[in-house]
Amino acid sequence: MPTDLRIGILGAARIAPKAVCDPARVVGGVSLAGVAARNREKAQTFADQHGIEKAYADYDELIASPDIDLVYNPLPINLHAEWTIKALEAGKHVLCEKPFAMNVEEAKAMLAAADKADKRLIEAFHYRYHPAFAVCMDWLNEGRIGDVTRIDADFSVQIRDTDDEIRQFPETGGGAMMDLGCYPLSWALHLLGSDLTVVDAKAETTRRGVDQTLLARLQHGKAWVHLTTSMAQGTPFNADMTIAGTDGLIYFKNPLAPHAGSTLSMRRADGSEVDQLRPISPISTYTWQLAAIVDALKTGQPLATEGQVIIDQQAGLDAIYEAAGLRHLRYR
Incomplete structure (x- = not known):
């Protein structure tokens, strides 16, 4: 069994380096296992720039990979529900960027998918940590x-x-x-x-x-x-x-x-x-957030930005x- 939390990133988003890539270099028990973008070439360029292990051909391939434990979803808001639910159904935990969804009905569907899959679904309000x-x-x-x-x-x-x-x-x-x-x-x-x-x-x-x-x-x-x-x-x-x-x-x-x-x-x-x-503390909010997620996934403790507070x-x-x-x- 892998000891690190293996993170896969959906999209070469501007926020991803600050939110996940940089913190992963200082938080223990984390590896940047993969990234998918609109095409493999773009994903490969992003992977090379940020020390990510693998570039995937598309979002579906990353989500299906057995080498990913948690999917970070920084896609445009109108794509949050679709790809978060797909990742949960594929057995991945998800860290979804804020704002969480287009509306509360989408948010409820996303949380229902997390409950059904018995996986963690976290909204990335990093300041809270x-x-x-x-x-x-x-x-x-x-x-x-x-x-x-x-x-x-x-x-x-x-x-x-x-x-x-x-x-x-x-x-x-x-x-x-x-x-x-x-x-x-x-x-x-x-x-x-x-x-x-x-x-x-x-x-x-x-x-x-x-x-x-x-x-x-x-x-x-x-x-x-x-x-x-x-x-x-x-x-x-x-x-x-x-x-x-x-x-x-x-x-x-x-x-x-x-x-x-x-x-x-x-x-x-x-x-x-x-x-x-x-x-x-000069340690970034994103680093505190990632450290809290790693600990919560190990211990089963709840996080401040998951569950009813999302609704x-x-x-x-x-x-x-x-x-x-x-x-x-x-x-x-």
């Missing part, structure tokens, strides 16, 4: 800012509007909330729990019809959640979150990728600082698009 986010959760759970009254969270950055940018196209699951805003929604879900109700949402759309900017208000008990996102041309990078409570607030600069530069601090209601996390996340996205008058982008 970084120690800085764990500290933020601990501060809340310890009641250090009292009861949460409001969360303001934003992830915005320009996404170029070109003919080869799949995040700009309705048919491939494009849109600011899908690609960027899914993170602030996920932050709120992991901090507050699943009982988030969408109150209203407002979007501006692009020439292709996807959401360019989107603002959404949600409610969790007495707490309000304000999510904002924009991929408009000229938008500078911003990822931050403020959590206000009855006794103080937490400010988290860059919860998306704390390893790339972040601030996590807690203040009293009068503005005086109570605590600040120092140092923040809650996708249902939240569906409800936000519905409230913004853009349901047709999720159900085509």
